Amino acid sequence: MANEPNNTLINLRHLKTWFPIRRGVVGRTVGHIRAVDDVSLEIHDGETVGLVGESGCGKTTLGRTLLGLETATAGEVWFEGTDLLTLSERQMRPHRRKLQMIFQDPFSSLNPRMTVLDIVTEGAALHGLIQGSREGEARRLLQEVGLGDDAMHRYPHEFSGGQRQRLGIARALSVQPTFIVCDEAVSALDVSVQAQVINLLMDLRERRGLSYLFISHDLSVVKLISHRIAVMYLGRVVESGPSREVIEEPLHPYTKALVSAIPVPGRDRTDRIVLEGEIPSPANPPSGCAFHPRCPSAMAMCSQMWPTEREIDGRRACCHLYDA
Ligand code: SF4
Numbered sequence: 001m002a003n004e005p006n007n008t009l010i011n012l013r014h015l016k017t018w019f020p021i022r023r024g025v026v027g028r029t030v031g032h033i034r035a036v037d038d039v040s041l042e043i044h045d046g047e048t049v050g051l052v053g054e055s056g057c058g059k060t061t062l063g064r065t066l067l068g069l070e071t072a073t074a075g076e077v078w079f080e081g082t083d084l085l086t087l088s089e090r091q092m093r094p095h096r097r098k099l100q101m102i103f104q105d106p107f108s109s110l111n112p113r114m115t116v117l118d119i120v121t122e123g124a125a126l127h128g129l130i131q132g133s134r135e136g137e138a139r140r141l142l143q144e145v146g147l148g149d150d151a152m153h154r155y156p157h158e159f160s161g162g163q164r165q166r167l168g169i170a171r172a173l174s175v176q177p178t179f180i181v182c183d184e185a186v187s188a189l190d191v192s193v194q195a196q197v198i199n200l201l202m203d204l205r206e207r208r209g210l211s212y213l214f215i216s217h218d219l220s221v222v223k224l225i226s227h228r229i230a231v232m233y234l235g236r237v238v239e240s241g242p243s244r245e246v247i248e249e250p251l252h253p254y255t256k257a258l259v260s261a262i263p264v265p266g267r268d269r270t271d272r273i274v275l276e277g278e279i280p281s282p283a284n285p286p287s288g289c290a291f292h293p294r295c296p297s298a299m300a301m302c303s304q305m306w307p308t309e310r311e312i313d314g315r316r317a318c319c320h321l322y323d324a
Contacts, residue, residue: 008078009179009211010043010066015075017058017065021283033283035061037235038075043179048205048212050226050243052219052258054279058235059215063181066213067099068092079179097127097175104184106168110156116142116167117152123175141170146200162193169200173208181213186221198225220262223247231255234290235282241315251317253297289320297321 017036020029035058043049051059064070066077068084077084079095087095103109110119120141121134130137138152145166156164165185172180182201186194202225204210216222222229223243230240231254239252250256257273275294280286286293292302302320310322 007045008042009045009047009080010041010213011076011078012039012041012062012066013076013078015039015062015065015077016073017061017070018073031283033281034235034285035282036065036072037282037285039232039235039237041230041237041240043211043213046205046209046211047228048214048226050219050222050229051213051215051232052222052229053217053232055217056279056282057232058282059217059232060183062232063101063183063213063215067101067181068096069101097123098178099181100172100175100177100179101181101183102165102168102172102185104187106164107156107161110164110167110171112156115153115155119156119167120170120174123171127175129174129176137174141174144173144204145170146196160193161189162197165189165197166200169197169204173204177210179211179213181215183215184217185214187216187218194221195224201225219247219258223262231258234279234285236290236318237316238291238319239315239317245313245315251312251315251322252319253295253321254291257296289318 015036016038018032018034021031021033022028023030039062041049051062053059061070065072072085075085079099082095084092084095117134117138120138121130124130124137125134135152139149142149142151147163147166156167159167186197189197201212205212214222214225226243228241229243229246230237231252232238233254239246239250239255246255247259250259257275260271260273273296277294280290280293286303288303288305289307292298295302299320307318307320307323309316309318312322
């Protein structure tokens, strides 16, 4: 890790999360679902990295593996100079509160029998982080996410979707994290509410110096909040780089298709690249470049060899179009 920039907060090195496919009465392993397959990615202090790709490409599994909610098959997850995958459950405990997650559906992740007061202070109390009273702590957190004191003694079902997401954010903030995985955190919300929650997340990033991995299937949402974007296809990152460059000049044919689908007012849709077919099964990925059955630029070699990752003008892309 000698060459690691000193503001690197998270560094994923060749991370793999494979799930065994078991058959028969003895549960013999007959194959693997390669949900995350050799992903390397850095996230710096105060940075938001947008992770984008179609449903089933492995985005959520990557976020969950990073937080220790799924077991990695191989690779390294460096956080504040420690490889988390080498730690025991006990050694992991002090790191766990610093790594939080905001979910797509806050309703199912908020205990319906708990009041907001309990929901937003339970974690902080457990970690001994409350200085004064629980009420005072809850009031401060609710104010920070744009909710009033009157929320404190109510239950999750009494709130709208956007308000529930604010409660989910307050709960994540309550244990003073440094890094948050936002997993499709605004996907279930109306467009106007999406914008409010994204603004809140950006404010909190500035105020608290947070870093985010912002996971979404929607590039038009990801580009609003992300400093850098990583594009995932079938368990691998196929392109990554600064958001503006990735959006304005995508390198990888898959990224080009995703960018062409972003609605632009006044632009006709004749230039949209429509991909044929579905994302293949991660249990049986195509040979060579896994995108080749759907790629408009595929060449003969694409079905035979996985392309080596290349650095191109400060970006990284995996595509034979950029072979030297
Ligand atoms: Fe398309 Fe070939 Fe590039 Fe894969 S390697 S994205 S199939 S051109």
